[in-house]
Amino acid sequence: MPEKKIRVLIAKPGLDGHDRGAKVVARILRDAGMEVIYTGLRQTPEMVVAAALQEDVDVIGLSILSGAHMTLIPKVAELAKEKDLGEVLFLVGGIIPDDDAVALREMGIDGIFGPGASSEEIASFITENVKKG
Amino acid sequence: MDLVDRLLAGDRRAAAKLVTAMEDGGLSAREAIAALYPHTGRAHIVGVTGSPGTGKSTLVYELAKEFRGRGKTVGIIAVDPTSPFSGGALLGDRIRMQKLSTDAGIFIRSMASRGQLGGLARATGDAIKVLDAFGRDLIMVETVGAGQSEVEIASAAHTVIVVDAPGLGDDIQAIKAGLFEIADILVVNKADRDGADKTYLTLQMMLEMDEPGGARDWRPPLLKTIALQGEGATVLADAVEEHLAHLRESGHLATRTRRLAEEELRRIVGQELLDRLFGQVNGDRWHSLAGKVAERQLDPYTAADTLVDSFFHGLTAEETGKGCRS
Numbered sequence A: 001m002p003e004k005k006i007r008v009l010i011a012k013p014g015l016d017g018h019d020r021g022a023k024v025v026a027r028i029l030r031d032a033g034m035e036v037i038y039t040g041l042r043q044t045p046e047m048v049v050a051a052a053l054q055e056d057v058d059v060i061g062l063s064i065l066s067g068a069h070m071t072l073i074p075k076v077a078e079l080a081k082e083k084d085l086g087e088v089l090f091l092v093g094g095i096i097p098d099d100d101a102v103a104l105r106e107m108g109i110d111g112i113f114g115p116g117a118s119s120e121e122i123a124s125f126i127t128e129n130v131k132k133g
Numbered sequence B: 001m002d003l004v005d006r007l008l009a010g011d012r013r014a015a016a017k018l019v020t021a022m023e024d025g026g027l028s029a030r031e032a033i034a035a036l037y038p039h040t041g042r043a044h045i046v047g048v049t050g051s052p053g054t055g056k057s058t059l060v061y062e063l064a065k066e067f068r069g070r071g072k073t074v075g076i077i078a079v080d081p082t083s084p085f086s087g088g089a090l091l092g093d094r095i096r097m098q099k100l101s102t103d104a105g106i107f108i109r110s111m112a113s114r115g116q117l118g119g120l121a122r123a124t125g126d127a128i129k130v131l132d133a134f135g136r137d138l139i140m141v142e143t144v145g146a147g148q149s150e151v152e153i154a155s156a157a158h159t160v161i162v163v164d165a166p167g168l169g170d171d172i173q174a175i176k177a178g179l180f181e182i183a184d185i186l187v188v189n190k191a192d193r194d195g196a197d198k199t200y201l202t203l204q205m206m207l208e209m210d211e212p213g214g215a216r217d218w219r220p221p222l223l224k225t226i227a228l229q230g231e232g233a234t235v236l237a238d239a240v241e242e243h244l245a246h247l248r249e250s251g252h253l254a255t256r257t258r259r260l261a262e263e264e265l266r267r268i269v270g271q272e273l274l275d276r277l278f279g280q281v282n283g284d285r286w287h288s289l290a291g292k293v294a295e296r297q298l299d300p301y302t303a304a305d306t307l308v309d310s311f312f313h314g315l316t317a318e319e320t321g322k323g324c325r326s
């Protein structure tokens, strides 16, 4: 019988060419029973939001290492709102200083996970906070 | 405005929501199909299949670019397997196509097979209808990396491209038999790699053996591509268009469309009967019958007959009853 699945988009915006962390998270979420769309490296905010819209995801997870988080993440958040993706759960993974984290939460980022976050932590945060029914 | 109206007006978000509705199934999906079905039947549906890693996604990306250049709008449905252990899936086909993501004439959707075995998901057919009603001229469906039994795409597409590539381990087997039989177009991708000529020759031989006096009026063309460099995409796109033209001119398009409709109808009727029957079977009766089969008091065919017969008798009684009252 058909059933509802949590769909997650994992993207790696920015220019650095390293996505091991993003891939690890993608696998963890698959193992937690979610459908994970992985978009690969060097995604522009426009590409991320276009993919999230077509894939009708419940969760967008951005992995950021480059330190460009304060330009890229707000851009994605803004575009997502513009495209009416308001109910999507928005997560960021990476090294984010506390002050920036506060600012990002104000922009609508729902969860921020540092390099020390455990897989269970991320998966259960998603299942508990997914906004769509 | 409801989702189907928005879809017909060209709203991408509505298209995405409707595909999800198809995947999740249920009543709203059926109602949506009923509303959008009159607007389907226009798109050219092209299946792309082949063993894992042969370059299907890269090729779909190159083809999509090529067809955009020819003024066509393109929908893509890319199916990847669901893990039988977790029920989750890692959908990676999109990585190769992401550059087209922001083109308004492109719509890409990744789909998990959700336990379906034929290389497609249960909802793939309905997702095709959504993109067809959305007005896409061409819809490409990439199957799960296929073996010889993943041939369901043949009952979903007008044109099937089978992709092979050298260096997939086993030397002698070029394409698996089942796949070879459903090919309308054969592609040897990774023509830059060692062994591509050998793969090509093997397929050429298979094609020649397959032709006892030209029983088929379409001889599948055999093409070489280097998808990674976009080489061969133009010729492949030509072949796709030629195949459609052939289907039209020969009258096969109508027969094929008719056959697809019959297969779909048969599948739905079967599923519907099954659902209704099991929805009606009394749990105690089921367990008692199953118990008897397990204990060898009853053979499984007789047990099944008992159930099915009483289901249809129930139906007849009901209908006669209605007939009397009216």
Ligand SMILES: Nc1nc2c(ncn2[C@@H]2O[C@H](COP(=O)(O)OP(=O)(O)OP(=O)(O)O)[C@@H](O)[C@H]2O)c(=O)[nH]1
Pocket: B051, B052, B053, B054, B055, B056, B057, B058, B059, B093, B096, B144, B145, B189, B190, B191, B192, B193, B225, B226, B227, B228, B229
């Ligand atoms: N050398 C070479 N590599 C290619 C070519 N086309 C694709 N590849 C590479 O082959 C690998 C697999 O390509 P995909 O397009 O993902 O193959 P696929 O058939 O979609 O794979 P699955 O969906 O996993 O079955 C990638 O690393 C591509 O870059 C080609 O023409 N030449």
Ligand SMILES: [Mg+2]
Pocket: B056, B057, B058, B092, B093, B142
């Ligand atoms: Mg692929």
